[in-house]
Amino acid sequence: MGKKILILNIIKDLRKRLKLILFTALVSIGAVWIFISFVVTPEYQATSQVLIGEAPEVLQDGTALPALDGPAIDQISSAIVRSPEVLRRVIMEMGLEDKTSIRILHDQIAFSKTGDSQIYNITVTGDNRKEAAAIADAVASIFIEEAPKMMITNELTLISSAPELASASPIEENLIFSLGVAGAFGLIVGTLLAFIVEMLNSISKTESQKRKGTKEKLQTVFK
Known part of the structure; x- marks a missing residue:
């Protein structure tokens, strides 16, 4: 008691x-x-989308080309997006020589397919919102320029540009x-x-x- x-x-x-x-x-x-x-370092994600059209079956000179299936195009596109040639151009054109490197930028980029469509997402993760969005747009634009030189297709279109501000981090x-x-x-x-x-x-x-x-x-x- x-x-x-x-x-x-x-x-x-x-x-x-x-x-x-x-x-x-x-x-x-x-x-x-x-x-x-x-x-805690915040992380932001920005995504640009690219439409990859079908590759031509025959070149202008009449040469028949082997058909590329979906997985093959996916792998080739992913390799091109994160290739040293594309990343080097992105770094030079954006003036990021003092901020990043090809290896670091390679790890910041993710390439994925939207469902069963021919729409591909180029997603960049970074600690700066505007910079992540700008890099995503730059990678998509340079990919569209470089891809026809490296793979059998010339039907690439930027269908969705990264927003001015990338999505906020989960922490924020x-x-x-x-x-x-x-x-x-x-x-x-x-x-x-x-x-x-x-x-x-x-x-x-x-x-x-x-x-x-x-x-x-x-x-x-x-x-």
Whole structure:
């Protein structure tokens, strides 16, 4: 019974520690915001789409050409998009010599097919929105210029340009949610800290009162 009363008194006294609870929540929110804003590197994605038409069956001089099936065109197109020739042109035309390299840019580019269509996505991932979109457009444009020289087709069309701003990173999209979770976590931790502080204070007061009572009894006995 005494323990229950003690806990109830501690819960009532938590109001005195409201500043501690709120301070802990604010610290938690601030720590998460600093981590997301200055520690975690955001990633943005921008996509340009290219339509690759059917390859001609016969050249102008009458030479028959072997048919390329879908997987073959996919593999050839992917190789061209991320080929050193295309990437070197992208870096030079965009003035990225001091910012990136062919190897780094190669890893930033993904080439994929849209379903069963002849539409292909050139997706660039980067830490800068506008730059990712500009690179996606540049890669698509240069691919359209270079592809006819390297594979059996001349029907390439840029059907969708990357937007001015690439899509936001998942971290940025969920920033408010992350800060909310951090605030809730801070409130819980702050409440626990306040509870512990109040419990220690109550125990300390109880022990002090016991010692005081014992001392008074001894003084009464020796009078």
